[in-house]
Amino acid sequence: MKVYIETYGCALNRSDEALMRESITGKGHVLVNDPGDADAIIINTCTVRLDTEYHMVKRIRELYKLSMEAGKKLIVAGCMARAQPYTVSRIAPGASLLSPQNSPRVVEVLEAPGRVVMINGVRARDRIGVYVENRVAPIPVQEGCLSNCSFCISRHARRVLVSHSIDAVVKAVGKAVRDGAVEVQLTGMDLGTYGMDLYRARRLPDLIRRIVENVRGNYMLRVGMINPEHLRHILEDLVKVVADAENVYKFLHIPLQSGSNRVLKLMRRNYTVEEYLEMVDRVKSSIPEVSIATDIIVGHPMESEEDFAETLRVIEEAGFERVHLAGYSMRPLTCSAAMQQLPTSVRKERVLKALRVVEKVGMRVRARYVGTxxxxxxxxxxxxxxxxxxxxxxxxxxxxxxxxxxxxxxxxxxxxxxxxxxxxxxxx
Incomplete structure (x- = not known):
């Protein structure tokens, strides 16, 4: 069969695409670059935000129409298939569904005579899709989350924590470097939980050490997102390995989400602003050149003007090197969706105000490099x-x-x- 794959979303989805490609070509099928040339079409979906869902719905409808008119098989894979199967089935009733955890089994769906729904199950440990694009390789080291954030739909798509073994990750990183990657990104929903299911301990610092010791080559390693509630348990050990290793970027992605303790409680984030800032200070005192990236959501349900002002104050005072800023997006199956929502106009206004602060802080942080x-x-x-x-x-x-x-x-x-x-x- 000639198969076309279209992938959206995060690095985890790209890795799932790599697993699908490996399975498809391993069974003698052929990958093509145009859905019109394919016998089967796979859309690997994302649903992290409402605007993303709207785009997915539009694209699924387009591909479903093409598949119906030309007699092609359509497979809707990825997070939307797992978290919102009824939505997908409503707009594309003849399409097969494949959850992220079942990506390696895509050939079973391709070769089945009719519609298949494969959305249950847990990811197979140590099956890591290695995907090198433009010399950058995101390597998933774990899937799933132990947090319970009130705004997040992704945990419904990738709920169960599955850590890949240290040996498997080292092997995947080695393959990526041999395939030409000069930047390797360790990714996952929350790297602070790495190893808790497999080793009964948080093992991210150990993982980084093993990679640095065993994978030789000309590459730099970037550590992905770590939620503060888990970072506190590995902070000292993590700081030491990041500081000591020459080929690890002095960079940490630590999402704050809000500068208001009241909103953090509504979000079910298990730390306070003060605890967060204390951790950041400890990182900066140990690695003076470190760069801290964070995530901020503004306009969360029940966020007051005072709460928003606190967030702006923290962005300004913390001097984040990078802020991933987003207006709150209501998602189904989440507790935040049941809260009293702010008017759209208020959310948009706060995003614009916050963006101006983010830009000002970013300019201030980078201006010190000019002339050097x-x-x-x-x-x-x-x-x-x-x-x-x-x-x-x-x-x-x-x-x-x-x-x-x-x-x-x-x-x-x-x-x-x-x-x-x-x-x-x-x-x-």
Missing amino acids: SVRCFITEHTGTWVCRLTNYIPVVIRGGAGSTLDYGKWVEVLVEEATFFDLRGRLP
Whole structure:
């Protein structure tokens, strides 16, 4: 069969696509780049936000119409198939459903004569899809979550915690590096929980050590998101391994979500703003050059003007190097959806106000690099070369460097300009 795959969403979905591709080609089927050329179409869905769901619904309808008119099989895979199977079945009643956990079994669905619904089950441990795109490889080390955030639908799609063994992750990282990756991203829904199901302990620092010790090559390792309630248990050990390892970015992604303790309680986030800031201070005191990224949601149900003002104050005072800012998005199956919602106009206004603060803080943080010479690692080429400081801040290289540059090369760049998002400069 000729099979077309279209994937949306996070790195976990990309890894699931890699597993599907491996299974499909392993059984002698052929992957194609156009749904019109395919015998079967797979859409690997995301449903993290309401606007994402709207886009998924629109695209599923388009592909379902194509499949009905041309006699093609349609498989709706990914998080929407697991978390919202009734929604998918309503808009595409003849489509098969495949949950993320069943991605390696995609061939069973492809080869079945009729519609198949395969949305139960737990992910097989140590089946890691290695996906290298533009020399970057996201490697999932765990799936699932032990938190119970009131706003999150993703936990309904990937609820059960399944950590891949240290040996399996090391093997996957090694394969990614051999396949040309110069940046390896350890990903998961919450890396702070890594190992709790498998080793009965939080083992992220041990995992990083094993990778650094056993995977040789020219690459940098980036550690993914860690929720504060689990970070507190591994903080000292994690800081030490990140500080000591030369090929680990001095970068941590620690989501705050709100600067108001009242809203954090509504969100069911198990820490206070004060505890969060104390952890960030401890990280910065141990790794002076560290870059901290965070997530902020504004406009959560029952967020008052005072709550919002507290969030703006924390963004300003903490001086985050990067803020992933989002307006609250109501999702089905979540507790927040049952709370009193704020008017859309209020949410939009708060996003714009928060964005101005985020941009101001980002400019302030990056302005200190202007006029200095920085050492950075080349990871991207998008019309021009882009490299990363050791703390993961991106630097756009201007001018005609030409053939002297390449992926995985360390270079010195004279920084001429800063934006709230990146730095820009030339080779000296």
